[in-house]
Amino acid sequence: MQFPYTEPMTVRSLERAFELLEHLADAGGEMALSDLTEKAGLPMPTVYRLVQTMVAQGYVRQEASRRYSLGPRLIRLGESASRLLGAWARPALADLVDRLGETANMAVLEGDEAVYVAQVPSRHSMRMFTEVGRRVLPHCTGVGKALLAQLPEDDVRALLARTGMPSHTPHTRTDPDVLLAELAAIREQGYAMDDEEQELGVRCVAVPLPGAPALAALSVSGPSGRMTPEAIETVVPVMRNAAAAFAAELARV
Structure with missing residues (x-):
């Protein structure tokens, strides 16, 4: 089946999730939600939803300090x-x-x-x-x-x-x-x-x-x-x- 699109199809939420993982990696693997939000340039509720989804899948981990780190599934x-x-x-x-x-x-x-x-x-x-x-x-x-x-x-x-x-x-x-x-x-x-x-x-x-x-x-x-x-x-x-x-x-x- 061919799709009548000339430009690559992307899912913006996936792009943002990968960008958040890269921001965490660039920061040494761990960041506070506020810092991650500032780095991403996105509303905090959006960042929070994306991060919590990745927490549930094991790609991000929430530490006892409430900071977020790269998760073990990565x-x-x-x-x-x-x-x-x-x-x-x-x-x-x-x-x-x-x-x-x-x-x-x-x-x-x-x-x-x-x-x-x-x-x-x-x-x-x-x-x-x-x-x-x-x-x-x-x-x-x-x-x-x-x-x-x-x-x-x-x-x-x-x-x-x-x-x-x-x-x-x-x-x-x-x-x-x-x-x-x-x-x-x-x-x-x-x-x-x-x-x-x-x-x-x-x-x-x-x-x-x-x-x-x-x-x-x-x-x-x-x-x-x-x-x-x-x-x-x-x-x-x-x-x-x-x-x-x-x-x-x-x-x-």
Whole structure:
């Protein structure tokens, strides 16, 4: 059966419900009803009805404090979606490894953390390895900074206030203003770097993945001796092209 419509059919209440879930995720997973209403720009009775419907289905949870948080039924959906996104990313990561010789990763922002959803390791005997599913704070990793650079400054400040900025090496950024200035530069230049900020002796280059269904980024990491400033000049354009090609592929899925 064909419908005589030329524009996509949508259900506005469903659109609003998904927008509320995204607002909760952007806020770290929990918000007061008043804050959620302000963020959504909708009447409070409308937000309340939508949220209570999702509470009844388990997609939102009402805490004892009366605040609302993401619900447990989202975990299964999120895990399945992350696995699928990671599977789609593997050919692009494998191509990066073939062209650059270093370990390639993909990560997404979940709540306040960067989560690695796919990896293809380098063939070098000395190589970087990060377990798929590993969660890291984003302030001290290249892929994390590429994710944060896609957020508004106020959202980044709120995230850093929740997580803090613990130091992992003498090179870790621990001042929010310093990091925010770096994020502005990342937006301008189109790539992020971790210069031994997460682990001594390791450099990482990361690029955002535009148009992905969640905030995502690709990264390539290796020993500092191989990931020299000269090598990085070669790495960046290859990664940008890979991210653009993969984003276009996702748009066709």
